[in-house]
Amino acid sequence: MSDEVAVPPVDEHARVERSGGAGSTWGGRLAAVRGLGLVGVLVVLGVVGVVTTHGRFLTGGNLVNILTSSSIVGVVTVGMTFVIIGGGIDLSVGALVALASVWATTLATQSLATSYGAWVMVFCAIAVGVGSGLFNGILIAYGRLVPFIVTLGMMVAARGLAQSISDRKTQLVTVQPINAIASGELFGIPLMVYLFAAVVAVGWIVLNRTTFGRRTFAVGGNAEAARLAGIDVRLHTALLYVVSGLCCGIAAIMIMALTTTGSSTHGDLYELDAIAAVIIGGTLLTGGRGTLVGSILGVLVFTTITNLFVLNNLPTEVQNIAKGLIIFAAVLLQRRGRASSA
Amino acid sequence: MRTRGFPPPDTDPAGAGALLSVDGLVKQFPGVRALDGVTLSVRPGEVHCLLGQNGAGKSTLIKVLSGAHTPDAGMIRWRGRPVAFPTPLAALRAGLATIYQELDLVDGLTVAENVFLGHERSRFGFSLRTKGNAEAAALLRRLGHPDIAPGRPLGTLPAAGRQIVSMARALSYDARLIVMDEPSAVLDAGEVDTLFRVVRQLTADGVAVVYISHRLDEIRQIGDRVTVLKDGRTVAAGLPARTTTTAELVRLMTGRTVEYAFGERAGPARRRELLRVNGLGRAGEFADVSFTVHSGEIVGLAGLVGSGRTEIVETVYGARRPTTGTVTVDGRRLRPGSVRAAVRAGLGLCPEERKSQGLFGEDPVYRNVSVASLARYATAGFVAPARELAAAARALTDLDVRPGDPRRPVRTLSGGNQQKVVLARWLVRGCRLLVLDEPTRGVDVGARTELYRLIRRLAADGVGVLLVSSEIPEVLGLADRVLVVADGRVVHEAPAADLTEADVLDLVLAERDTSGWQRANQGHSAVVPHDRSEEPT
Ligand SMILES: Nc1ncnc2c1ncn2[C@@H]1O[C@H](COP(=O)(O)OP(=O)(O)OP(=O)(O)O)[C@@H](O)[C@H]1O
Ligand SMILES: [Mg+2]
DSSP states (O other): OGGGTTSOHHHHHHHHHHHHHHHHHTTOTTHHHHHHHHHHHHHHHHHHHHHHTTTSSSSHHHHHHHHHHHHHHHHHHHHHHHHHHTTOOOTTHHHHHHHHHHHHTSHHHHHHHHHHOTHHHHHHHHHHHHHHHHHHHHHHHTSOOOHHHHHHHHHHHHHHHHHHHHTTOOEEOOOHHHHHHHHOEETTEEHHHHHHHHHHHHHHHHHHHBHHHHHHHHHHHOHHHHHHTTOOHHHHHHHHHHHHHHHHHHHHHHHHHHHSEEOTTTTTTHHHHHHHHHHHTTOOTTSSOOOHHHHHHHHHHHHHHHHHHHHTTOOHHHHHHHHHHHHHHHHHHHHHHHHHHO | OOOOOOOOOOSSSTTTTOSEEEEEEEEEETTEEEEEEEEEEEOTTOEEEEEOOTTSSHHHHHHHHTTSSOOSEEEEEETTEEOOOSSHHHHHHHTEEEEOSSOOOOTTSBHHHHHTTTSOOEETTEEOHHHHHHHHHHHHHHTTOTTSOTTSBGGGSOHHHHHHHHHHHHHTTTOSEEEEESGGGGOOHHHHHHHHHHHHHHHHTTOEEEEEOSOHHHHHHHOSEEEEEETTEEEEEEEETTTSOHHHHHHHHHSSOOOOOOOOOOOSTTOOEEEEEEEEEETTTEEEEEEEEETTOEEEEEEOTTSSHHHHHHHHTTSSOOSEEEEEETTEEOOTTOHHHHHHTTEEEEOSOIIIIIOOTTSBHHHHHHGGGGGGGEETTEEOHHHHHHHHHHHHHHTTOSSOOTTSBGGGSOHHHHHHHHHHHHHHHTOSEEEEESTTTTOOHHHHHHHHHHHHHHHHTTOEEEEEOSOHHHHHHHOSEEEEEETTEEEEEEEGGGOOHHHHHHHHHHTOOOSTTOOOOOOSTTOOOOGGGSOOO
16 A cells, blocks of 8 residues: 555556456456556567567567467466466476376377377376376365475475386377377467467366356455355365366377477476466466466566577576566566555 | 643634644545545544445545545645655554554464554564563553453454454554544444443543444444544534434435334244254354244344354354254254355355455455355356346345445445445345344444345245344344353343343343453443434434
């Protein structure tokens, strides 16, 4: 409240109102402002790209590139958005991607896949993701443990399990249909991007149009009130981690296709990228408020920055500094938004 | 408290000698002009009451005064000088302390830490715990609660205890003016008495108090002058609190005359047993509670705050797991400790603490209303927002929630209107047994009458109602049958018509427990019958 004096209050509220009015139709509500803000950031980044890269930025190839490299962490971010809106956090996503990719590419799985079809690998990756998510969820919801600790444990354990299964070796994918996911294109756009878009679309519908999505907001916003309103808060919480695990399974398939390998080093630091994207997308870390569109814009902002740095041959250290600054800025903005409407 | 020098007389004749004077204050929120030219003048050493319907702008006014909101226009003079407190802390330092309607305490800290939050007793940056604890204990003693240990975690205190702690916090700043936003809403009769004693002590020391309450009888007891707000404007300023008639006050607040009535009781026709509670108990909270509720019947639980009423109804509702006993609805036993089972069987609860137990503050009003009946507006899990919105809007109109826009975040509604939103939740679900824990807390006179009518109407439609209220006249006026609860036991059961307020008080106080955080000291002088005592002229 206190740091708000400098801002003319009338304007502040008028702005919030306008966006609230427009956003509510799309279920975006207040966070829609930030969505627009992020679109602005993307535009600025685009302009920077055009100016600094001598026409290498604004080519179809490069834009597709950005989308493709957003797609895997983007899918993970969809699950993360559910978990965070529901009042939790999932640190294990990167490790789950690694574990699922390793499990789905063991000799045993791949030989089954050669005789019964690539679906075996897909099924295996998803089952690993969902299973681990369920494990997280049960410990958190029914064991009443803190999400941070449980998923931290899972992060370490899953990565370790992936290392021991693969013996720290990179496992090559020999089943062709899997690799085709990465190489396939439709209208010049890789299948990966379509897959990403499909996950986002389904996620958006579930979050904004179904009872499950509604309850996610309720549970994250006020768990006690949700319980007293007759929502099965524990079951719902557990399911949120299953959703996150499912997204990790899908992401594992995509990374196997893109790199044609399964490896215990896949998905390194995805948890940080995904959490950062969710936060700069305007979702409250404490739960109860947020949008999927914001998270996805967050992912795109990060990938675009990386892309610009690569095109300009700048060192990754500088790139990380820039990302960090963006996170600070976003969180400050978030505080502001909350303070003014308190 | 020390007496300090007062500022030189004001040059402005209207605010002459005023400690605080406010003129033409305006505060605009999106879509609502919460304050639209408010005038207020508070003298040192007086109790100035602020009256107004839900949403009239009382809380907003005091938030602007305390620096929590920035005004859009208008003048605030504090001790003769124009001021604009940039932050609540600045206001506190200048001697203006506020006790907010929605308490803002930190559960994880101790009582003493909460009291001195923001101005911790420290030296060279190291907190002096012993000193803080000793000073907090002194403040609590002054408030009549030496039994609240300063080292106790705040989260373990009941609502009334928290209220006391937040008063101690206001006192700790050595304030010249203390603003209290509905402090009595969570207190029982005895504690209101203590509160008034403290207020009188303060005013005797020259401290001014701005007192907000929807209970007109309190205004009469403690108030010196009254300012009435309506729709963000001052409609009457500085009326004498003791001699202005209730009818006049109500007319000023509502713009119409409201007769204070509980409505007709429904006949005893076509009653079926709906709820049967048998030998229910929870270790350390209550024991051996048995009663029934029939369809169309209103059963009231009377008793003091902390006597176990809330625990009993929450256990019936499945929010707490009983250690003994059973709850049966329509002859079928409910799974113990399962809210879902209770809701499926047709129960609904409006919980005692609306903010922490009832509301999803970030969500728009309509989602707060529909949350318990989402499945109804959904096909195969897909919600049809139009149907949902329409149902919510209808319930909001029914209850006259203002502003009626179902899309605004529920946290921007005034306290009384938030209460109605929680009630609307169960109206749209259409439950068969409604559990109401302090349903009129923070609800204004006019809306209260409407709520009473509504509860009666629901009962007439065959809904069973289990009602908890700290206002004995309300229980007696509304309920068909009354259970008197004291110290975790039902000590008496009788038709409401056979009981008087004095009977209930005697029963309640006779059993009052001397242990725990509550004291058995106060007499019943504070409990004047509700403003029915004065007939509108
Ligand atoms: N942060 C906010 N944003 C938007 N509108 C608000 C906000 N706070 C209050 N309002 C609106 O301002 C009006 C005045 O509210 P306020 O809380 O001051 O009422 P009140 O007189 O204290 O009522 P009650 O007796 O119910 O507590 C209401 O219409 C309310 O909806
Ligand atoms: Mg208020």
